[in-house]
Amino acid sequence: MESSAQFSTVASRHFPPSSSLPIPKLPLPNSRFPKSSSSSWTCSPQSLSFSSGNSFTREVWGVINSKSSVIHRREMRGIVRAEMFGQLTSGLEAAWNKLKGEEVLTKENIVEPMRDIRRALLEADVSLPVVRRFVQAVSDQAVGTGLIRGVRPDQQLVKIVNDELVKLMGGEVSELVFAKSKPTVILLAGLQGVGKTTVSAKLALYLKKQGKSCMLIAGDIYRPAAIDQLVILGEQVGVPVYAAGTAIKPAEIARQGLQEARKKNVDVVIMDTAGRLQIDKAMMDELKEVKRVLNPTEVLLVVDAMTGQEAAALVTTFNVEIGITGAILTKLDGDSRGGAALSVKEVSGKPIKLVGRGERMEDLEPFYPDRMAGRILGMGDVLSFVEKAQEVMAQEDAEELQSKIMSAKFDFNDFLKQTRAVARMGSMSRVIGMIPGMGKVTPAQIREAEKSLKLMESMIEVMTPEEREKPELLAESPARRKRVAQDSGKTEQQAPPGTARRKRRSESRRQFADTSARPGPRGFGAKD
């Protein structure tokens, strides 16, 4: 009877307690999420809100939510996080915890927290001179701060560390520079496998979204597949690619490509170049030649975030050798340490302009030092969340959803629309990482939540159009619920762990509900 067990994740709170099928329930979302009578993430340029209530969405977030408290308890037992900057976040938390119970920051009581901060930064692979300067700056301010009414010493220290982190990463966001007369030329360089080819196409899409016409030049003649890769990616993002094969020199390709771009009157030209396993003279000379031909506005070094402080050293070397304008940090999504993000500006003097946070073409963003600091300190990144939400959901859709929720007309079609919109924002781990307080959810728990979501989607997919529009049809008919469960191929054996226990708990709740005069359910399946 997995069918009913699974179905219950959707229906339990929406169907009358007299339903004949035993309907186990998922745990209710805990207080970390606001509760209201209906459930949705809604966004508009002016606002973003989450309301949770009687819907699938509440169930999904409920799963994640209930897990986050479990995770919190695990955290206390010292289990380290694996998500972006997770390791650093955990390390810094140890420092604040040492100040719990203190009245004021003193020279004596900050010794241990400062040691923790130093250790956390070194473990994050931040370069030693940077760590030294950082710790010194934080200690000086901490001792000089004095008592601020209503602010605990641990909160004071978090604020000081936050400000210093923002400074360390360059303070302001460093925008791309565009040439006064078309085309703006962007030259990409970097070692092998760091993500240059992918970044070329991502950058073209990023600029296209800003209304700029782009052209890509395939200049990696040493890895023949790189040209094909760029042509495919160019097609994917709808940007023309200039390729001249592998038999001519990159500088000549650059010259021809630039000519073509001028003919096409494009706004921006982006040139992908070959990577090497290590920096060698021939590679640098070739790049210098390409740079001379292109006279680019931006020369961006693509570096892999996972290489930590080595990335900062590379930026320095490339800057000395060929002169660069900034860096693009890729694979930040898999970086639990953060050493590269924290070291590049301070070590090389060159800013990180953009970051790659996933393999999809949309996963390239400006580098915001303040938002990064927020992520590092476990405060989420609400602004990026809102921007992503705005990107994937049309304002009208958001308003329509909101009004449906308000009038309790949110149906299964709306639920699908909403979850698919959230999926377009990126992987669930990424979306969750941007929400304050959710940074502690581990990858395993996210995978489980994703599984639950897929399960719900598969059930909705086998519903008839009428059932999707009128959830009450299912509420009133055990036969329909059974069919939906069977058609979506669920069996009791496939039930996720804990279902049996939830089932027992739900039965006892239902017995209670049968005997007490509780008001009927609202939201999905509600009768107006």
Ligand SMILES: Nc1nc2c(ncn2[C@@H]2O[C@H](COP(=O)(O)OP(=O)(O)OP(=O)(O)O)[C@@H](O)[C@H]2O)c(=O)[nH]1
């Ligand atoms: N997770 C993740 N993967 C990325 C990111 N950027 C690039 N990748 C992946 O990294 C791998 C290498 O990317 P490429 O673009 O081929 O790297 P490249 O620097 O052009 O490689 P060479 O031409 O060999 O020098 C690919 O599998 C990309 O999908 C990112 O931000 N996050």
